[in-house]
Amino acid sequence: MEGTFVEKIRKSAFFDLGHLGAGIVYGTEFGNAQEVLKNIKKGDKISAKVLDSENAEGYVELSLAAAGRQKAWQSLKEFQEKGELLNVKVSGANSGGLLVEAGEARGFLPISQLSSEHYPKVDDGDKVKIMEALKLLVGKQIQAKIIDLNPRTNKLILSEREGIGENIKELLTKYKVGDIVDGIISGVADFGAFMRFADNPKVEGLIYISELEHRIIESPKEVAKVNDTVKAKILEIKDGRVSLSLKALKPDPWTDVEKKIQPGQEVQGQVGKLYPYGALVNLVESGLQGMVHISDFGGVEEMKKQLETGKVYTFKVELIKLTEKRIILKTKK
Helix, strand or coil: CEEEEEEECCCEEEEECHHHCEEEEECHHHHHCHHHHCCCCCCCEEECEEEECCCCCCCEEEEHHHHHHHHHHHHHHHHHHHCCCEEEEEEEEECCEEEEEECCEEEEEEHHHCCCCCCCCCHHHCHHHHHHHHHCCCCCEEEEEEEEEEHHHCEEEEEHHHHHHHHHHHHHHHCCCCCEEEEEEEEEECCEEEEEECCCCCCEEEEEHHHCCCCCCCCHHHCCCCCCEEEEEEEEEECCEEEEECHHHCCCCCCCHHHHCCCCCEEEEEEEEEECCEEEEEECCCCCEEEEEHHHCCCHHHHHHHCCCCCEEEEEEEEEECCCCEEEEEECC
16 A cells, blocks of 8 residues: 655654554564665655554554565566566576576576576586586676566566567578578587577577488587588478478488398497397498397496497398388308
């Protein structure tokens, strides 16, 4: 409610509340309102929150600080309803995202809701490196949209990605699925690589690890490095996000595979990685990949004795499953 300031006496401030009588701010609330009361003048009108409609002395107990917080949350609610962008200051970071300040309110901006510009593009998902990247944002101002708000529980969740989504959606109207675009690799993470469009650097798409090569790779770093210039095919445009593919523009080694390799044939293969279920092998001549099942060795330890990662061995093609794009190999006894 609104009251008119009357006077300050012995760490108490008195207000005229009209037909409701006299209001008082004292004790802890007087201390909490020092910034407001410091420059207040007789006759000034101010918002206050009622804590007690009538105390032992007959006054209406008020809180100026609580009223300020309430007005702040009301303002945030209006931002949410209008879908407007809010300027927030990054005050801290944790493993899940950023701690932010929006006036008197405190909020949280999850990693998943960061824009591509601020998203921590960290190799291998290293949590320490992710934290280091997030800490670089502390002290910065970020524009974000409110996606969840509850004043009663002091819950405020924001999204930077949603804040820039409309602009990106507008920029993406000039592209369509199937387009071939030039770009620059702007970041590499354990799940894929980010590519910034050469003709429109504000647009950044993601190439998932499965779309980098026709073969299985352990890390995107094997085929993509920051600042590499590449061509990619647009696979999907949805909600301001772009999914891209590099392998769609590369020759598929499975084309006419029956002309390259046959069951029973002996082939040269480089051991890529040893798994609990077998060994992944890169076939030298065809560019295909095959797998030697763990049963061929009798156990993991025996497999490690017979095969060494990076070395080339002779294998025998046991089975080719075209529909699954799988080649089963056997070690040459």
